[in-house]
Amino acid sequence: xxxxxxxxxxxxxxxxxxxxxxxxxxxxxxxxxxxxxxxxxxxxxxxxxxxxxxxxxxxxxxxxxxxxxxxxxxxxxxxxxxxxxxxxxxxxxxxxxxxxxxxxxxxxxxxxxxxxxxxxxxxxxxxxxxxxxxxxxxxxxxxxxxxxxxxxxxxxxxxxxxxxxxxxxxxxxxxxxxxxxxxxxxxxxxxxxxxxxxxxxxxxxxxxxxxxxxxxxxxxxxxxxxxxxxxxxxxxxxxxxxxxxxxxxxxxxxxxxxxxxxxxxxxxxxxxxxxxxxxxxxxxxxxxxxxxxxxxxxxxxxxxxxxxxxxxxxxxxxxxxxxxxx
Amino acid sequence: xxxxxxxxxxxxxxxxxxxxxxxxxxxxxxxxxxxxxxxxxxxxxxxxxxxxxxxxxxxxxxxxxxxxxxxxxxxxxxxxxxxxxxxxxxxxxxxxxxxxxxxxxxxxxxxxxxxxxxxxxxxxxxxxxxxxxxxxxxxxxxxxxxxxxxxxxxxxxxxxxxxxxxxxxxxxxxxxxxx
Numbered sequence: 177x178x179x180x181x182x183x184x185x186x187x188x189x190x191x192x193x194x195x196x197x198x199x200x201x202x203x204x205x206x207x208x209x210x211x212x213x214x215x216x217x218x219x220x221x222x223x224x225x226x227x228x229x230x231x232x233x234x235x236x237x238x239x240x241x242x243x244x245x246x247x248x249x250x251x252x253x254x255x256x257x258x259x260x261x262x263x264x265x266x267x268x269x270x271x272x273x274x275x276x277x278x279x280x281x282x283x284x285x286x287x288x289x290x291x292x293x294x295x296x297x298x299x300x301x302x303x304x305x306x307x308x309x310x311x312x313x314x315x316x317x318x319x320x321x322x323x324x325x326x327x328x329x330x331x332x333x334x335x336x337x338x339x340x341x342x343x344x345x346x347x348x349x350x351x352x353x354x355x356x357x358x359x360x361x362x363x364x365x366x367x368x369x370x371x372x373x374x375x376x377x378x379x380x381x382x383x384x385x386x387x388x389x390x391x392x393x394x395x396x397x398x399x400x401x402x403x404x405x406x407x408x409x410x411x412x413x414x415x416x417x418x419x420x421x422x423x424x425x426x427x428x429x430x431x432x433x434x435x436x437x438x439x440x441x442x443x444x445x446x447x448x449x450x451x452x453x454x455x456x457x458x459x460x461x462x463x464x465x466x467x468x469x470x471x472x473x474x475x476x477x478x479x480x481x482x483x484x485x486x487x488x489x490x491x492x493x494x495x496x497x498x499x500x501x502x
Numbered sequence: 503x504x505x506x507x508x509x510x511x512x513x514x515x516x517x518x519x520x521x522x523x524x525x526x527x528x529x530x531x532x533x534x535x536x537x538x539x540x541x542x543x544x545x546x547x548x549x550x551x552x553x554x555x556x557x558x559x560x561x562x563x564x565x566x567x568x569x570x571x572x573x574x575x576x577x578x579x580x581x582x583x584x585x586x587x588x589x590x591x592x593x594x595x596x597x598x599x600x601x602x603x604x605x606x607x608x609x610x611x612x613x614x615x616x617x618x619x620x621x622x623x624x625x626x627x628x629x630x631x632x633x634x635x636x637x638x639x640x641x642x643x644x645x646x647x648x649x650x651x652x653x654x655x656x657x658x659x660x661x662x663x664x665x666x667x668x669x670x671x672x673x674x675x676x677x678x679x680x681x
Contacts, residue, residue, distance in 0.1 A: 186641035216637030
């Protein structure tokens, strides 16, 4: 059976994920070394040690994401995160930067490495480089590939593959996107925050809500219109061709109906996005996919509509997994 | 196959307007004493709760249940809660939602982002401070019925049952996951 890899932004969310049936939980330290560096989120060193011990006691694994790109003047912060995650007993480190992979492979040669989605490794040659050079055992594939492409990559790679099945959907090449940086000076790649909340404002008007990022108005929602995250890629813009969503609608990935295809493609693990979400999300979404995997194994049908309340814009998509525009 | 995680559509119920109207003349001080006591107790039992607020530890939050005739001003450091008819100016952030959604958020029974997506939660002011508060509360795994009933000494058990019955009536047994 494919592994279920689940998000946790707090120790309580990690416990919820385990209760709901996670095989492994991914999480990060409370600093800029991980790509979900939001206020009040993530794990202190002590919380990480205790959470890993708890997870191991319950038969679950913990993957520590250190998946931002180190700044030249502060590489020590990232090295320390690697050292501390290893000493805390992490089952794998999820890394994006080749310098940090090199450091980890040399300093901790027995530590299992996963290639983060932030590395944007989207072809067998790139994946082979990570596997041969640093001994990476798994690659988290970018969300820009179709299922047949995933099958081809998995067939040609020595690495295990892991794919996202639910949650926020980046439509850009991950690890390369500069939209947030353009508007706020901060990005998920360097500071670990896409659309940092310090730069987000919501203004209530008679017509609804106006959301702004870094002083730029990026969307207006009517009073009862479903909303999404205040990211530029899901903003509405006026152009010569008209006004509306240019890059992507506010919508969440939901690949529940593609689990059989993922299994047939040889995928090792399914990943749920959402370390920034609350326990209620973690509990419900993890339970849903645990149930869906059990249904897949037994050959029965599963409910595909139940996660709508958790989706951006109250809508879901299969994203690039089922490409219709090529 | 039925999915046990299936969340039924539809928001949590709101307080009927007539009930809210009937509550309007009630004095606020008794409610403030009880809720202030609950906040102090939560802080004593979870001293690290507000560590997650970081630089926002001294922020003043205005919380307005849209279906009740009063609102709350909450500060983390030192822990303090005021019940007011109208939120004062000068707050760092304002949070508005139905009373049921606010209760469910406090206990981590609903996901804050999901409430934002469905427009059932409105945030104004310092979004970063609100996010830090939300994450701190979500990690604390609060049980408001247990916290409130502990203020009533030997009457705690029946008071807790009454709180749990009231909570079940307002937000269901487990909020968003099965409401």
